[in-house]
Amino acid sequence: MKKLINKSEDFIRESLQGMAAAHADLIKVNYDPAFVYRADAAVQGKVAIISGGGSGHEPMHAGFVGMGMLDAACPGEVFTSPTPDQMLSAAKRVDGGAGILYIVKNYSGDIMNFEMATELARSEGIRVLSILIDDDVAVKDSLYTQGRRGVGTTVLAEKICGAAAQQGYDLQRIADLCRRVNLNGRSLGIALTSCTVPAKGTPTFKLGNQEIEMGIGIHGEPGRDRMTLKSADEITEMLALSIIEDAPYTRTVREWDEEKGEWVDVELIDPAFEKGDKLLAFVNSMGGTPISELYIVYRKLAEICEQKGLQIVRNLIGPYITSLDMQGCSITLLKLDDEMIRLWDAPVKTPSLRWGV
Amino acid sequence: MKKLINKSEDFIRESLQGMAAAHADLIKVNYDPAFVYRADAAVQGKVAIISGGGSGHEPMHAGFVGMGMLDAACPGEVFTSPTPDQMLSAAKRVDGGAGILYIVKNYSGDIMNFEMATELARSEGIRVLSILIDDDVAVKDSLYTQGRRGVGTTVLAEKICGAAAQQGYDLQRIADLCRRVNLNGRSLGIALTSCTVPAKGTPTFKLGNQEIEMGIGIHGEPGRDRMTLKSADEITEMLALSIIEDAPYTRTVREWDEEKGEWVDVELIDPAFEKGDKLLAFVNSMGGTPISELYIVYRKLAEICEQKGLQIVRNLIGPYITSLDMQGCSITLLKLDDEMIRLWDAPVKTPSLRWGV
Amino acid sequence: MVTKQQILQWLQTFATEIEQNKDYLTELDAAIGDADHGINMDRGFKKAIAQLPTVADKDIGSILKTVSMTLISSIGGASGPLYGTLFLRASTAVAGKQELNEQDMLGLLQAGLDGVLGRGKAQLGDKTMLDALSPAVTAFGQAVGEGNSTLEAMQRAVAAGEQGMKDTTPMLAKKGRASYLGERSVGHQDPGATSSYLMLKSLLTVLESFS
Amino acid sequence: MVTKQQILQWLQTFATEIEQNKDYLTELDAAIGDADHGINMDRGFKKAIAQLPTVADKDIGSILKTVSMTLISSIGGASGPLYGTLFLRASTAVAGKQELNEQDMLGLLQAGLDGVLGRGKAQLGDKTMLDALSPAVTAFGQAVGEGNSTLEAMQRAVAAGEQGMKDTTPMLAKKGRASYLGERSVGHQDPGATSSYLMLKSLLTVLESFS
Numbered sequence A, B: 001m002k003k004l005i006n007k008s009e010d011f012i013r014e015s016l017q018g019m020a021a022a023h024a025d026l027i028k029v030n031y032d033p034a035f036v037y038r039a040d041a042a043v044q045g046k047v048a049i050i051s052g053g054g055s056g057h058e059p060m061h062a063g064f065v066g067m068g069m070l071d072a073a074c075p076g077e078v079f080t081s082p083t084p085d086q087m088l089s090a091a092k093r094v095d096g097g098a099g100i101l102y103i104v105k106n107y108s109g110d111i112m113n114f115e116m117a118t119e120l121a122r123s124e125g126i127r128v129l130s131i132l133i134d135d136d137v138a139v140k141d142s143l144y145t146q147g148r149r150g151v152g153t154t155v156l157a158e159k160i161c162g163a164a165a166q167q168g169y170d171l172q173r174i175a176d177l178c179r180r181v182n183l184n185g186r187s188l189g190i191a192l193t194s195c196t197v198p199a200k201g202t203p204t205f206k207l208g209n210q211e212i213e214m215g216i217g218i219h220g221e222p223g224r225d226r227m228t229l230k231s232a233d234e235i236t237e238m239l240a241l242s243i244i245e246d247a248p249y250t251r252t253v254r255e256w257d258e259e260k261g262e263w264v265d266v267e268l269i270d271p272a273f274e275k276g277d278k279l280l281a282f283v284n285s286m287g288g289t290p291i292s293e294l295y296i297v298y299r300k301l302a303e304i305c306e307q308k309g310l311q312i313v314r315n316l317i318g319p320y321i322t323s324l325d326m327q328g329c330s331i332t333l334l335k336l337d338d339e340m341i342r343l344w345d346a347p348v349k350t351p352s353l354r355w356g357v
Numbered sequence C, D: 001m002v003t004k005q006q007i008l009q010w011l012q013t014f015a016t017e018i019e020q021n022k023d024y025l026t027e028l029d030a031a032i033g034d035a036d037h038g039i040n041m042d043r044g045f046k047k048a049i050a051q052l053p054t055v056a057d058k059d060i061g062s063i064l065k066t067v068s069m070t071l072i073s074s075i076g077g078a079s080g081p082l083y084g085t086l087f088l089r090a091s092t093a094v095a096g097k098q099e100l101n102e103q104d105m106l107g108l109l110q111a112g113l114d115g116v117l118g119r120g121k122a123q124l125g126d127k128t129m130l131d132a133l134s135p136a137v138t139a140f141g142q143a144v145g146e147g148n149s150t151l152e153a154m155q156r157a158v159a160a161g162e163q164g165m166k167d168t169t170p171m172l173a174k175k176g177r178a179s180y181l182g183e184r185s186v187g188h189q190d191p192g193a194t195s196s197y198l199m200l201k202s203l204l205t206v207l208e209s210f211s
């Protein structure tokens, strides 16, 4: 394993220390328990948005803390969801009295830890809602399983909900917006190489010289299919068509019912994409793929969307939700409405997403 | 070779097509000869800044075209300087009547091609000055050799001079500013892995599992030393101290004398860094190294600067001047004065650097 | 009677067992998960063990509660809440006790199992740690019902747990990361079931060494 | 007399030679440069050759000028301006001619060499294409001065160029990318000197095939 790290057990802490030193105007870092928060937290009267998850996906989430996006991010160990005490401490630190939205990716670990944190926060009188992101079309079945993973749409939901919070939306409205973003976003990823987890020191999976993994997640977990290397156009077509032609997707998720004061099961359905839809197209590097290649993917994606009558009105291209040093990419398509467009365009000032200010 | 590309001979064109599709509001692309230019070019009455060089360093230069930075970028073949006709066509397209500054990296090829372009542009009545960037302290000797390579300082010079042009500085003043940025900037890079040039298909150099190349350039050219893998702190210390302790550097460069109407040899000296200097610290990924590792490097760099009495007042961290998929990083330190700080902070709106608007 | 001393030694033995099987558990997780189960468990149990001296003079419930809290705040992922809840519920079941008879032990194990069920909402056959835990607890209860000692019951529990662990190999995963693999999850033993088996085996080892 | 037909065939032969040695030249450049010299030269000369039919009925100067312009606008890097200038100056030296005697040939070669010198400002011994070109042109001039035919002079030029190319191996590079390597540039043959030798050798091959 070759990485610019010291001891693997110091990887996350030292990386956070570097972030803190580099972006002192935007963020602060608490180390024990670990969370990154807006330098000007708590913003009184504003709903606070907190996300978190395993580390190794940088810049997500810590790189998105700041004005117009997240109030706090809880980094777990590499590819391991953070613990309830991190989430609870972060909630206490950034709570501005208007409640907190946890944006949670749909993984067993993340859900269980955030559930525990939610219960703890409520027991301390903090109002908390949480919304699950489950947008990975690589996972087909949902009836008896964990359902779809949360991947690229997470970044978009954090930006859009962060802008809404900044503009004074109340907690329920932001939660509803976040759910809507999730239902309208779909992703699929591919790996050219495996990542290497620092503590493990060897690649998580082995790919031959001419092999790629299709339908990977963001944790170096193997994909659904292994196939021979293809051209960028063929790969893009596979990814894009799987997303665009994905049928409506139904699943049951647990959400907190504030009135009843309990968890309730809610059935949610992703609508399918339709001709005339306005899209945000997000082409993401898994960490080791340079931007020149992402543009080649974007070129083909734009062509396919045009053929399908889908109109790309916004885009995001770069390494935003990564798997350490993995080479590969993911595509996320989000169907936008006018409110989402307005919120996407709103100013944001974080270490890794910045515009309008 | 595993890359998200189609045919290697289409790599650059297709990547530019993707850029053009993604950033139509910011840039336009001319394909034959190839150059990328500001969507609103030519900006009348403004000095135009043009840079260029081999491709494979994305986002540099094309990703820096837009308001407050470059007016045009000329992408050559991978790691091969562009040709005079690209530079001449770009100059004609973006000339707003106030003259053109070519920012040129110090490589035989780039110099010769830009010299030819400069002569051609002048013969067509366009006022052109050019400034060389030679900031790579890996290259020691200058007396009888090509001298130092142009690396990380290029990005900083493009931002600062782009802001100056946007604010209405005249050509000579921008050229003087660019020279000053170059004299105050120093860089050094390290590779953990080799890059793979698409047309070649195999890594340019081979490194053992425990080997790194110290003092690499940005073209996959071997470095000055091969050494065993070290910790991030040790690597950062080697890079930082080589830069900070670098003695004043003297060389003779050819610059165009507008009054005499001929090329003249000018002796230039980089001052050494001194206690109390204000710095911009730029930690750059060579393409395959994720930002989490760059922060570990930044952490140690900040510590060293503090020990040395150098004050980091601005920073830039990410993949900005890359070598395709190479893993590794480079550090650039630029001594700032108040004018440079003001210009660094000025608004910029390009595909890959954006703030203040 | 299982003494407090034996409980402390169980925790210690399990931690050592995890350390020795850290790479093995991680490799199992690499095949169908994200290659961290051994790393996660080792991190958590190292921390938990470090806390033991501070509570060694308390009752068994308090000891298990401390373990639980340390696991919850230091593991994360799926195994943090699951093992954390397992020990939390177990601690409540034996709150205040200094030693445990057969029924206490059954209560401890059953409460832990219920905790995992409630937290993870998996079902038997979903290819999770439940598939080792559940048959083991059932076997333990049956053995106790038939009038066996804790040691004898534990021998049957471990055998059942081992079989349960092995039975996860042909299963199609429905919970946890392995579920994303669909058909490709078949043919691999579940890492969580494996660590759960090690937990049961560690307890048996301690009981046997004291008998 | 070297005919226009022979000049056209020289360019064709050189292009083929470059194509066949593309990987070799690139490997030489990988060792001390950036692994593209073969790719660059092949790209440029393929384009140049494609232009030849459009100027085959013009004089030798025009043919060489077209080659020069194509190289300049399609190679880039160091070799684009260098080979481009070489052919540009050579074209001027033989402007308007349909065939070339010994003195014309010397003029062509000398002008090309001067072009490379002026453009690249390298010196003999800097480990560049000059180190193959310069001794070759000197040998050619000497041979012509001694009354030899173009063919004979070219045989001596190629021998000198080959020696010059080989002599670049122990040199420490002072110009071009290899100069960044310092001491590590020693022990590798210069790619540009190698392509220049191939250019000379191609000319000899054509002259011999016509003799």
Ligand SMILES: Nc1ncnc2c1ncn2[C@@H]1O[C@H](COP(=O)(O)OP(=O)(O)O)[C@@H](O)[C@H]1O
Residues within 6 Å of the ligand: A079, A080, A081, A108, A109, A110, C029, C033, C034, C036, C037, C038, C040, C041, C076, C077, C078, C079, C080, C082, C116, C119, C120, C121, C122, C127, C128, C129, C130, C175, C176, C177, C190, C191, C192, C193
């Ligand atoms: N919902 C669940 N119920 C019971 N066990 C589960 C559940 N989800 C995951 N597991 C167990 O957790 C194990 C993985 O733990 P670990 O690798 O530490 O966490 P993560 O999956 O977050 O990386 C699986 O092998 C499985 O036995």
Ligand SMILES: Nc1ncnc2c1ncn2[C@@H]1O[C@H](COP(=O)(O)OP(=O)(O)O)[C@@H](O)[C@H]1O
Residues within 6 Å of the ligand: B079, B080, B081, B108, B109, B110, D029, D033, D034, D036, D037, D038, D040, D041, D076, D077, D078, D079, D080, D082, D116, D119, D120, D121, D122, D127, D128, D129, D130, D175, D176, D177, D190, D191, D192, D193
């Ligand atoms: N200043 C110079 N004068 C003469 N020849 C040079 C000079 N700089 C470079 N060269 C020649 O150019 C060759 C490299 O060409 P090439 O690889 O195509 O360009 P680049 O170095 O831009 O990648 C070197 O091997 C050397 O012979």
Ligand SMILES: [Mg+2]
Residues within 6 Å of the ligand: A054, A078, A079, A080, A081, C034, C036, C077, C078
């Ligand atoms: Mg994990």
Ligand SMILES: [Mg+2]
Residues within 6 Å of the ligand: B054, B078, B079, B080, B081, D034, D036, D077, D078
């Ligand atoms: Mg080159």
Ligand SMILES: [Mg+2]
Residues within 6 Å of the ligand: C029, C033, C034, C035, C036, C037, C077
């Ligand atoms: Mg795991």
Ligand SMILES: [Mg+2]
Residues within 6 Å of the ligand: D029, D033, D034, D035, D036, D037, D077
């Ligand atoms: Mg080269």
